[in-house]
Amino acid sequence: xxxxxxxxxxxxxxxxxxxxxxxxxxxxxxxxxxxxxxxxxxxxxxxxxxxxxxxxxxxxxxxxxxxxxxxxxxxxxxxxxxxxxxxxxxxxxxxxxxxxxxxxxxxxxxxxxxxxxxxxxxxxxxxxxxxxxxxxxxxxxxxxxxxxxxxxxxxxxxxxxxxxxxxxxxxxxxxxxxxxxxxxxxxxxxxxxxxxxxxxxxxxxxxxxxxxxxxxxxxxxxxxxxxxxxxxxxxxxxxxxxxxxxxxxxxxxxxxxxxxxxxxxxxxxxxxxxxxxxxxxxxxxxxxxxxxxxxxxxxxxxxxxxxxxxxxxxxxxxxxx
Numbered sequence: 001x002x003x004x005x006x007x008x009x010x011x012x013x014x015x016x017x018x019x020x021x022x023x024x025x026x027x028x029x030x031x032x033x034x035x036x037x038x039x040x041x042x043x044x045x046x047x048x049x050x051x052x053x054x055x056x057x058x059x060x061x062x063x064x065x066x067x068x069x070x071x072x073x074x075x076x077x078x079x080x081x082x083x084x085x086x087x088x089x090x091x092x093x094x095x096x097x098x099x100x101x102x103x104x105x106x107x108x109x110x111x112x113x114x115x116x117x118x119x120x121x122x123x124x125x126x127x128x129x130x131x132x133x134x135x136x137x138x139x140x141x142x143x144x145x146x147x148x149x150x151x152x153x154x155x156x157x158x159x160x161x162x163x164x165x166x167x168x169x170x171x172x173x174x175x176x177x178x179x180x181x182x183x184x185x186x187x188x189x190x191x192x193x194x195x196x197x198x199x200x201x202x203x204x205x206x207x208x209x210x211x212x213x214x215x216x217x218x219x220x221x222x223x224x225x226x227x228x229x230x231x232x233x234x235x236x237x238x239x240x241x242x243x244x245x246x247x248x249x250x251x252x253x254x255x256x257x258x259x260x261x262x263x264x265x266x267x268x269x270x271x272x273x274x275x276x277x278x279x280x281x282x283x284x285x286x287x288x289x290x291x292x293x294x295x296x297x298x299x300x301x302x303x304x305x306x307x308x309x310x311x312x313x314x315x316x317x318x319x320x321x
Contacts, residue, residue: 188229
């Protein structure tokens, strides 16, 4: 996909007018079902049980970001309370302390109030702390998602503070940011869990690599730092080149299977997910749910031309009927 088309799609992800248009199309929800597990906790848990039976692990994200009022942040927190309670009732939550946990939730700090004026950082920190406490009691992991580069310092500060009490807390680093290789060196210490992805926001060249070749090269450098480190790398990519290189890298670093994992998105390269899991690898599927699917969906379209074609074919097919 050209850089121009990708930028256009990512700009559309933040357009309220386009959101109103696309979310009203009947075909949209049918197509979105490929990438989003539903709108309720019950639907998310049902998708989770299916994935667990296949031998894959799960990280569930309640969709939403850029919260602008305290009530919405509280509502997101309540949704995570309900989700974690439901996951804690699954048999897979009862694993030994310290083992790789098959169940995890992913949280965006902007959905927990990070951008609220005056005290957003503190509000997001306390909400995230409550989620971590509930997750620990339920036998579930938590990973803090990455968002656009303006939030990175605040996010990593919150992660560092929370890890003092919850050392299993994971976070996400985005390889397209120029700072990420150094962040990997800083964060790849004992007990750390780092999900390394390429990045899904439209960032300026001053802070991010813009060319695919540069992003790919950065990803592999960052992955090398993580596999040589003392933490638990989470290789979040659908790129066959990356997956092959990761396999070589973990072997060279003499990592055991339980010392790293692959991660992929719900509905994308499902056959490859299963192939890796069947080969004995840990594979975790990122499962989003909720009504606020528009921004997530548009970023998925921006990532791969095949996703755009899938949506357009479905749209044309609906209009012909």
